[in-house]
Amino acid sequence: MKKKIKGVSELKNQKRSMILLFLLMILAVSGCSSNSVKTDKIIEDGLNINSISIGLGGSEEDEGITVVTYHFNLWNRTNKSIILKTVEPIISNEIQERLIDRDIRLDINKKIDGNTSEALTGTFKLDTRGLDKEGIINLNINVNKFNVAIEQVIGMNDVNN
Template identity: 80%
Template sequence: MKNQKRSMILLFLLIIVALSGCISYSVKADKIVEDGLIINSISFGLGESEEDAGITVVTYNLNLRNRTNKSIMLKTVEPIISKEIQERLIDRDIKLDINEKIDGDTSEELTGTFKLDTKELDKEGIIKLNIDVKEFNIAFEQVIGMNEVNN
């Protein structure tokens, strides 16, 4: 009788451990869906404009990853830059119009440029501007339907 009671308690504990493992897994899966669109890498470079020696061209590259299992329609990408850099922009519209589909669990390489007025600055002055592109405003559309399990 005592062994049977121990066996029942042990079985009950094993069921609880198994269920807690399932609950933990579903929380992790939900977190991945929330972070569905991420930037894997960003790089940028500075160069002098071929047309005008007083203009610096900033080129940025980013690798955008769709970690969800659904396709999205990427509309626009716009670098977030400091107020000081914004004041030096030659063209205020630095938004990239993409309008491309990114399938689920794939990456897309994007490249953009913007030009800065740096006529009165030497090389050191341009470096001191601290031109750094780390964040982006990204606009996209995603088609979402009823969950088939709930139908």
């Protein structure tokens, strides 16, 4: 009788071991496939912004004008050079209505090599007459997205020639 109980116990342990091994294999395969998806996504991303900083200041010319200065690093994550034509910050409609000069696009026309970054700085002026410091802060001036125009020269791969 004891022999029979020991055999059933060993069979249960083997079954548990097989299930555990099967689950570990599934986990390993799913981990590998999700990593490859993430890697593919990174390769597809051509341009990225590493960091952005924004500064607000008064204008020396006029008390009712706030100067917004933004600085960011644009990283070319591809292996190919690009020509950065223009950069324009995307701002809210409320902020657009307060612009002193509507043309806030930066003309860059500069080559950025692959796997390098370029520091870019721009400014625009806002009409903030009648607002105190708290009122200006409440405008929620946020510059974190940009329209970027690039030019890239491409050709046939050497393998295809």
